[in-house]
Amino acid sequence: MKYWPAMLVLFLAVLLGGCQEDKKQHVKPSEINVENLPDVRAFQDEFTREFLQSTEETREGYYPFLSGTGAYKMDFPAGGIVGEKGYALEGERFESFRIGVKEKQIASSINFKYKIEKRNNVEVNLDMLKTSTNKSLQFEKLSLKGRDIYLARFENESGAYGMVGYIQNKLSTGGVSAIYTSECAERTKSCEDINEINNNKMLNWLKSIEFVKE
Amino acid sequence: MSESILSTDEIRLRLINLEYKDLNKKDFEKEIKQIYLEEYGEILPANIEIIHSRDSKNSEVTSSDYNGTAVYFHSKEKDINELYIISQGTQDGADWEYNLKAMFAGKDFTQAKSANKFTEEVIKEIDNNGELTVTGLSHSLAHNNNTTAHLIYDTFDEIYSVNGAQTNYYQLFNADRDFRREIMNNFNLSRTNPDAIYNLDPKQLETFAKEYYKDKATNVHQLISKDDPLYAVSGARGFFTIGDVKYVDTNPDLPGLRNLMDEIPDEVIKDFQELAIDYTVASKKGGTNAAIQEIIGVNMDLVNEIDDIGSAVKVYFTKQGEIDAMVHGLNDKLPGVLSRIKTVTGNADVIFGRLVNAGYITEEQKNTLVTELTAIEVELDGIQETVSRLTSIRDMGDFYAQLGGDAAAIIKMKRHYNSIMESFEELNNEDLLAAMEQSAKAIVYLRCLKVCLIRRNHILVQIWFIRLTVAERKFE
Known part of the structure; x- marks a missing residue:
């Protein structure tokens, strides 16, 4: 019987410890002093910081990003910033923005657009992406948890290249389109290797887009 | 090809007007026949088919706010094969405000896509095998939809518009891949800066856009009333006017509304509108505190931590970065806000008096607004004075003087803030907010549409006057 108080203390300690742990995880980067943030482009930009959920990497070089509608999350590169002047948000219905990414030798620009979109509209959306990118794109479908991803690669005459992606929520309404364009800064031979790596980066980024359950 | 079936401004205007009446297919057809008879004194020599965008099976058309009607005139004997797409743009007030704002910044072009998709769908559906001409008819925002679609996708052979919201090069930069590429190359824009386009000289961009689209512009025909507010804003950053324009x-x-606009100087209306919109938008996002930080630049959560000189010093030592940011924010934002508030309070009687007369707010609400805005002005004046003293102390470079100055300033600001909060609380009651929102909306309308309280009347009136003027000219 005399163990009870000790047990209670222990129980409380565990409980409180748990609480603290919880609290720690919930501090958003936008609430942290600038000097304590990672010294990378994404966190140094005030507007971009608002979207980042934690200073802990999701994988090397990427941080957790939550869209302004709250509808989807994804990995966000350390060298990226979200354009504030071109940012548009209309309630939970529509959101669009452009991200600029600065990496070694590679400059990229990605245009993201989210709309409340039904599952049976996929073909229409792929068509629209083809129309607005002027490409005879060949989409490949990947079925991941909770979402279908359609991806197509493209190349421009100017040497820029990239990937068009459309991600459809399988469980609810919502679709994200992304047009990802990259360019190697120097036209050297080393670009070939770097572009190869960058192609994989694009793929992994777009695959990281996941819809958030209500 | 012979002259098109709708060959005059008048008949085109009357068709555009018809689109706003929400008629069913049968009545729409009947009205067109009637109009044709009135305008030409002859029976319409063609069959008509009407297709509404709301009946579209294509979700890309129906999911956006796009609204349009396709009118297809055809006759084998008379060799008539003409399709007209009458685009309507958004009707709903709230959406309309959003769309106009989005367009100003060039952020959204879903309606242009829908206009193009709808036209493509109709062309497929009517399955014509002759030489079809496709003409876009539009008014107001729909001109932007039709013309943007035309510039990107070659949707139309010809476009005729009345009092249109002009095309916008920021919007086209996002919507038209080829145009974007040309701009990126020509101005040497970096991909890594997503806002690079907004840092370019607007004049240079305008010239570039006009030159880039000059071939397609020859098929755009506009009729613009010099009294139209969209004409007044067409000089704003981003917009460029293309095609042949008849003013x-x-x-x-x-009487009432026109006078209202005349008596209130445009600058004043603009200031009031911006304040009201800023406040409404910011408070919707994060409550009153966020609203104040957004508008004035004071970080209220920071100021709230301070009660006395002791806590002020503590905050000063522990939150140096935030204080720096706040002082900068204040320096940037405050003078602008203050001058806007001053214009509004300085003209309070005119503005709010008129709003009372027009029935947007009550006399009592007017008095609260005036009193509280004046109170806010006084407090803001105080903050500005404190801040300017603060910056000069900081410039002296003496650490202790700076410390004392900052701490004292923070306490002062806290006092001003408390007073402002009281005023905002006064302003924050539901009725007043609703009235403010109503007024803000009304003013958006007034500023941008002047004669528009009800949109349907608006276009009717405009078209009517243009028709009258055109008709009078004929007699001269």
Whole structure:
């Protein structure tokens, strides 16, 4: 019987410890002093910081990003910033923005657009992406948890290249389109290797887009 | 090809007007036949098919706010094969405000896509095998939809518009891949800066856009009333006017609202509108505190931590970065806000008096607004004075003087803030907010549409006056 108080203390300690742990995880980067943030482009930009959920990497070089509608999350590169002047948000219905990414030798620009979109509209959306990118794109479908991803690669005459992606929520309404364009800064031979790596980066980024359950 | 079936401004305007009446297919057809008879004194020599965008099976058309009607005139014997797409743009007030704002910044072009998709769908559906001409007819925002679609996708052979919201090069930069590429190359824009386009000289961009689209512009025909508010804003950053434009000097004589606009200087209306929108938008996002930080630049959560000189010093030592940011924010934002508030309070009687007369707010609400805005002005004046003293102390470079100055300033600011909060609380009651929102909306309308309280009347009136003026000219 005399163990009870000790047990209670222990129980409380565990409980409180748990609480603290919880609290720690919930501090958003936008609430942290600038000097304590990672010294990378994404966190140094005030507007971009608002979207980042934690200073802990999701994988090397990427941080957790939550869209302004709250509808989807994804990995966000350390060298990226979200354009504030071109940012548009209309309630939970529509959101669009452009991200600029600065990496070694590679400059990229990605245009993201989210709309409340039904599952049976996929073909229409792929068509629209083809129309607005002027490409005879060949989409490949990947079925991941909770979402279908359609991806197509493209190349421009100017040497820029990239990937068009459309991600459809399988469980609810919502679709994200992304047009990802990259360019190697120097036209050297080393670009070939770097572009190869960058192609994989694009793929992994777009695959990281996941819809958030209500 | 012979002359098109709708060959005059008048008949095109009357068709555009018809689109706003929400008629069913049968009545729409009947009205067109009637109009044709009135305008030409002859029976319409063609069959008509009407297709509404709301009946579209294509979700890309129906999911956006796009609204349009396709009118297809055809006759084998008379060799008539003409399709007209009458685009309507958004009707709903709230959406309309959003769309106009989005368009100003060039952020959204879903409606242009829908206009193009709808046209493509109709062309497929009517399955014509002759030489089809496709003409876009549009008014107001729909001109932006039709013309943007045309510039990107070659949707139309010809476009005829009345009092249109002009095309916008920021919007086209996002919507038209080829145009974007040309701009990126020509101005040497970096991909890594997503806002790079907004840092370019607007004049240079405008010239570039006009030159880039000059071939397609030859198929765009516009009729613009010099009294139209969209004409007034067409000089704003981002917009460029293309095509051949006929300016018409209309003179709508609508007493109440027209007078309202005349008596209030445009600058004042603009200031009031911006304040009201800023406040409404910011408070919707994060409550009153966020609203104040957004508008004035004071970090209220920071100021709230301070009660006395002791806590002020503590905050000063522990939150140096935030204080720096706040002082900068204040320096940037405060003078602008203050001058806007001053214009509004300085003209309070005119503005709010008129709003009372027009029935947007009550006399009592007017008095609260005036009193509280004046109180806010006084407090803001105080904050500005404190901040300017603060910056000069900081410039002296003496650490202790700076410390004392900052701490004292923070306490002072806290006092001003408390007073402002009281005023905002006064302003924050539901009725007043609703009235403010109503007024803000009304003013958006007034500023941008002048004669528009009800949109349907608006276009009717405008078209009517243009018709009258055009008709009068004929007699001269």
